[in-house]
Amino acid sequence: MMFGAIYIGLSGLNAYSRGLQQVSNNVANLNTTGFKGANVTFQNLTGAGGGGGLALTGAKGDGDGVEVGEGKLSFKQGELRASDRDLDLSVDGNGFLVLLDGDRTLFARTGSFEVNGDGHVVLAGTDYRLATLGADNRPVSLSIDRQRTxxxxxxxxxxxADNLSSGAASFTVGDLKVTDAGGTQHVWTAAFAKDAAATGNAWNVTVTDAKGATIGTRALTFTGGIVDPASAKLRFGDAAAGLDVEFDFSAGVTSFSGGEVSTLRASKVDGYAAGTVTGVATNASGHLELSYSNGQKVDLGAVALADFRDPGTLEQRQGGVFAQTSPGEHAFLASSDPRVGQVRSRRLEASNVDLSQQFGDLILIQRGFQASSQIVSVSNDMIQQLFGIRGQG
Structure with a gap:
């Protein structure tokens, strides 16, 4: 039985050594982005075959020692730390980003993404493509190559908008930048001149181009300081440039007395020139969005998030990536769904390792190892004493 005690003590040394390895891995990854720590547990061994073949088993099923339990990942969310990259993404909630690698589907809680040479948004340093939700709510990869312009x-x-003073004789709104169908920008000037020959508050609006050539002249009239509906929308066309532009004065333009001071301005000019991609990011709704140099944006679709009924079916891989290694139910959802949380841009999730917990486990493991080594030492002393008794006999 003393030999059995040695083997049981050895099972403790082996188990606590492996437990130390788990704690060491947790502590070493304290600052690893997206890392999920594993808890350390131990379980007793009884019956034949216990202790990995180390222990001697009694007929009554006496204890055979201890082994380290299978580490279970903690999926508690880590701190979301701010970054300066639009494609540093994380999930504020329970969901997982979906990554496509050929026929494989992988998952991540956070990651730094980039656009590769093929125009796909991939996890930096890998070929894992970030997935968006397709029309059938299945994850699909996308390329921005066809939308770079x-x-x-x-x-x-x-x-x-604003006021054209009825007490003024003239007013000019300049630097009206209008764009033709080919993307060429033209600068127009709108000159307002009081029509002295007309009864009431009437103005002649003359539009000229950058060279001073007249585009056209139209009449603008006010009644009681409010623009006359019949003249609220005036059209000016430049056939050579292929432009047909409506000047809209119906959005609250007035003409009250303000001395000679007018505040009339162009509040909005639609149309824009061609633009190139200036950025790729996720918006507040969790959709991938392209930004262009002309101020336009294009929605590429909702970033796909996976919701797992049991995250314990996931195995942590290198680089903060997870793979589903055992059967389990999961659904693909958009970040607007409360079950998965919100995709955050310019955020990276820090490791969720609790250092105080790890140091507590470290002390317990150290004490367990010391106690197990003492069992081996005492058992060895007893066996030596037994050999000494036999020698005296």
Whole structure:
């Protein structure tokens, strides 16, 4: 039985050594982005075959020692730390980002992404493509190659706001930048001149181009300081540039007395030139979005998030990536769904390792190892004493 005690003590040394390895891995990854720590547990061994073949088993099923339990990952969310990259993504909630690697589907809680040479958004340093939700709510990869350029849109409307003083004789709104269908920008000037020959508050609006050539002249009238509906929308066309633009004065333009001071301005000019991609990021709704140099944005679709009924079916791989190694139910959802949380741009999830917990486990493991080594030492002393008795006999 003393030999059995040695083997039981050895099982403790082996188990606590492996437990120390788990704690060491947790502590070493204290600052690893997206790392999920594993808890350390121990379980007793009884019956034949216990202790990995180390222990001697009694007929009554006496204890055979101890072994380290299978470490279970803690999926408690780590701190979301701010970064300066639009494609540093994390999930504020329970969901997992979906990564596509050929026929394989992998998962991640956070990661630094980039656009590769093929135009796909991939996890930095890998070929794992970030997935968005397709029309059938299944994850699909996407490429931005066909959307690197934002096509131009011709200007069709210029909207005006504020007051054109009835006490002034003239006023000019300059630097009206309008764009033709080919993306070329033209600068117009709108000159307002009081029509002295007309009864009431009437103005002649003359539009000229950058060279001073007249585009057209239209009449603008006010009644009681409010723009006359019949003249609230005036059209100006430049056939050579292919432009047909409506000047809209219906959005609250007034003409009250303000001395000679007018505040009339162009509040909105639609249309824009061609643009190139300036950024890729997720918006507040968790959708991937392209930004262009012309101020336009294009929605590429919702970032796919996976919701697992049992995250314990996931195995942690290198680089903060998880793979589902055993059967388990999961659903693919958009970040607007409360079951998965929200995709956050410019955020990286820190490790969830609790250092105080790890140091507590470290002390317990150390004490367990010391106690197990003492069992081996005492058992060895008893066996030596027994050999000494036999020698005296």
């Amino acid at each position: 934002s096509p131009p849109k011709a200007t069709t409307s210029v909207t005006f």
